[in-house]
Amino acid sequence: MPTPLDDWFIREILVHEAPLMQFLVRSAPSRDEARDLRQEVYARVYEAAGKALPQQPRAFLFAxxxxxxxxRARRGKVVSIEPVGDFEPLHVLIDEMSPERWCGGRQLLRRLADAFDRLPDRCREVVWLRRVEHLSQREVAQRLGISEKTVEKHIAKGMRLLAGSFYGGDGEARAPRPRDGGADMEVAMEPDGQRQSD
Known part of the structure; x- marks a missing residue:
């Protein structure tokens, strides 16, 4: 016997299967993977709807x-570890944390914290609530008194700026320079205070 949630899911979500598949096929390496992704999307939407029905089901589905x-893309950037039959010949101490790894981890954390601190105030607040405190988009919107669409825009902007800081060139986020070369443009500086050469 279908539940009210099942009826809602069929009426509001499954009707968008064709455009969803087109979107996933464009983004996935294969059609089979697109089908797997579709099932995972459906599972996530159904689970979330069990807690609270989204006000805009189609937008929620595509989000x-x-x-x-x-x-998936983030996980794809992580280096996969291939299973090895016997670890003994490798003489690997699994739990050993070398000073280099420890220091490298601290430096990465510092870079991330610096990039996070450079985000605009509201954007930083939204990213913190959504990604660190794991509040839902609706909860963030309610807490800050803004729309869910605004939350979504701040998240997208924050992730773009963080990624630009972290992976873009030397890892420093800079304000875009005016094209007219005006006097009010911000000059990028090296850590020692010297002006960077372009």
Whole structure:
């Protein structure tokens, strides 16, 4: 016997299967993977709807798909560890934390904290609530008195700026320079205070 949630899911979500598949096929390496992604999107939407029905089901469906694809892309950047039959010949101490790894981890954390601190105030607040405190988009919107669409825009902007800081060139986020070369442009400086050469 279908539940009210099942009826809602069929009426509001499954009707968008064709455009969802087109979106996933464009983004996934294969059609089979797109089908797997579709099922995972459906599972996430159904689970979330069990807690609270989204006000805009189609937008929620596609936002879920985008987040899933972003998660997959991030995981794809992580170096996979191939299983090895016997660890003994490798003489690997699994739990050993070398000073280099420890220091490298601290430097990465410092870079991330610096990039996070450079985000605009409201954007930083939204990213913190959404990604660190794991509040839902709706909860963030309610807490800050803004729309869910604004939350979504701040998250996208924050992630773009953080990624630009972290992976863009030397890792420093800079304000875009005016094209007219005006006197009010911000000059990028090296850590020792010297002006960078372009």
């Amino acid at each position: 879920t798909a985008r987040h899933l694809l972003a998660d």
